[in-house]
Amino acid sequence: MVHPRGGLALEDILHSWKSFTAHEINKRLSRTGPLWQKESYDHLIRDGDDFRNQIRYALRNPETAGLSGWTWVGSAYDGEDVAAGRHDHGLRRDAAATDEYVPSYDPFSYERRKTDVLTVEGHELGGDRTVRVFTTQENWNALAHKINKLGDFKPEIVIEKSGVLEIDPRDEAAVAELNHSPVAKLVTVKDGLDLEPIHAFRQLAFVIDARHPILLKDTLTPPQGDTDFLQALLPGARVIGSLLCDGIGDAILVRGETAPGQSLRLAYNILQAAGTRIFKTDYVACPSCGRTLFNLQSTTQKIRAATGHLKGVRIAVMGCIVNGPGEMADADFGYVGGAPGKINLYVGKTPVKFNIPEAEAVERLIDLIQEHGKWIDAPAGEPVEV
Template sequence: MSHSPTLTYCPDLLSYSRRKTREVMVGDVAIGGENPIRVQSMITSDTRDTPACVAEILALAEAGCEIVRVTAQTKVYAANLENISREVRAAGCTVPLVADIHFKPDAAMEAAKWVEKIRVNPGNYADKKKFEIREYSDDQYETELERIREQFTPLVHLCKELNRAMRIGTNHGSLSDRIMNRYGDTPLGMCESALEFARIARENNYHNFVFSMKASNPKVMIEAYRLLVARLEQEGPDWNYPIHLGVTEAGDGEDGRIKSAIGIGSLLADGIGDTIRVSLTEDAIHEIPVAQELVRSCCVPQQAIGEASHLPTFTPSYDPFSYERRKSSPLTIQSHELGADKPVRVFTTQERWNALAHKIANMGDFKPEIIAEKSGVLEIDPRDKEAISSLNSETEPRLITVPDKMGLTPIHAFRMLAFVADPRHPILLKDTLDPPSGETDFLQALLPAAQNIGSLLCDGIGDAILVRGETAPGQSLRLAYNILQAAGTRIFKTDYVACPSCGRTLFNLQATTQKIRAATGHLKGVRIAVMGCIVNGPGEMADADFGYVGGAPAKINLYVGKKAVKFNIPESEAVERLIDLIKEHDKWIDAPSSSPSLA
């Protein structure tokens, strides 16, 4: 979808400046304005189990979590927030609590009495999703909006009266039928859905709210947030509400961290985001250091670009609101094709190639493809007018990259290069322009690599990548391939969409995800969603091929796309039945006898 060039989400794509927002109070914690970017998480205990919830909230607060979310799926669950809040405060903990609401306005009304913030999802707060296809006339559409106004306004009044905050949070894949039929399952539909609820809040002079636009696909998530911020700019200066960032169902382990860093990190780098939550299918406590590291690294000081009179004109060469790969020309380097529509290639250094030489033949899909020093890559400073002019006058395409030690972040340096270099020249992306000399901490190497390379890939920039921030040769390659996978750029293994546990979860998500991964991890390019409950089921799986969803305690429903095809399967049989379903749809292959290792 093409958008008007007047849409802007960021004052300058080539330097960092944080978006200016109004301040929203959540209890004693201020979001937006001049305040630090706040770190949130969500507990996994059953909301009716007061001691378990209190223990988990206190542990998260101790770990540095600044706002804690608790699910409140019905009025009965919401009522117990009174006890949870009382016990948390009695323990001397002042961390604000948020009630997560889906489907039940009466649960929201109850929860607002006891917690500092309410999260509503416009796609299912006042709508029953039937996945119906019908045309809505303008009158019918207005009638539906009036029904939503009647359902939502009492909550707005109550939050205003009790000084509660609210998050208006849409999720890709859980939009209402009315929005779906007019806008489709698109970033634009996500934005319009949230703006409808925001207008109702504003009609009642209520402004203590934040927005979110979450998706499990980082490309969709990035586009949706950019479009939201651009739409808020269009609405006017008093629509400067803070933004909560998150990638839903990011998964676990390395993949979950990489996907979160691509989605959250790239938006933070553009100055968007006032509070974040990293969603991992792990104990919630593990989310906090990842979120803190993303916040810490989001604003890296950089040198001035230089005096404007000596610089090329930097004009954006892509539409930041819709993904399209930069149209480079194909090249063959060391027998590998790159550029154009060829795979984005994985480079390594000569030193690392030498360290891995004895096992490259057995590294399967994860092997290094091209040695940087022998690739003929041209390092070019995009601020050097003469060098750019010389490059663009060449008749043949050249592989280009930026030099190290430029004083710019990789995102800004490579965007600049893409803006001034003729598109036919393919670009080699680097995760860092200040490669470390000694050993590195893996998390501190993984997050910036995913943020920098992933963000550029989601902008359509990049035909090859080189990871140097991680100094272990095998791990740097694994990281490179996992970033390509998470950005949807090059699929070489099974893709998992797994939600974080919460109080709605009907089975052990972590153990089940590992079990499914063990059985299906060799299915290249198949996308499997593992969802704890029906709330995160058919909608939020969005673009998965198959779904494994908690339908009732110890009972699983299996999906093909968004359609449930098997119901109430005993949990003990469900993984086998999932495999049968994959076989029925001709997506199954037997696992190889041994998998290549990148240790």
């Protein structure tokens, strides 16, 4: 791993997972020569983009380009290579390569890991299947009396019955045994390790074959007794959400929150926030400013009350037409202040209805959703708050 020299800082280039990646590549390619050479350090500091390209190239498996025996020496070669016009991603031919390791994810671009599909407790996971929600047997038992009322929000798989394989990603023997398995296995990081969960799961995804699905956990040291919900929410969202946005994770388990119902709500809301599994209406609201043309809080509450049962629909509530349309992201429908007391309605980023009286606007929004085939009637029975 590179260390700062001459007072220079690496924080703009070598964040935690990049440092780990550099270390792992160095380990993997050590038999053909060092990847991070001291004479190239200053070049690394000067040129962060080149650093990204070197790591990206190595992660994408250099043997596919016939370069598995090359060693990085910076963005240029020695005089002979430059004169010959050689520009092979800063790699130089070395001894014959014998290590043909293929990392299972690229940390520089989003793409979900292409795992095999497994069936666990009657649920398919991995591949392009839905990211599943695990729970403990204790929490399952606590929720058993109302599971049939939970609809789409129920726990799906009990970890104690799942057959998940727990390993230390630093244990080369265990990793090798897993990668030589003739069948794909559901894998997670072993509890009790002295690793930060984000780094542990990134390392796991880096060293195991892509065919093995991964169960994410918000903590490797489950708390005992009652916990404060906010103290569980932030670490859980940070750990699991970050990994899902990396493309890592085929199932999740929340244990930082010990209350069964709260842990379930937190798990599903993390999936929703990461855009991984949409199970309820999603709302995008502007933070409001001096241009806001209606009471944003009360209006959003009215819209939520009328549309909160629309699974998978995203609605933007924007205070004005100045910045609102640009802030709607990828919302399906938009409710935007057009003038004092008047509302414009959008489909995507396209305005379709103008100057609707504010008193009628929520009903007109419902009509618009119906026109585009996204409306369903609210189900009968007690609503489940998730």
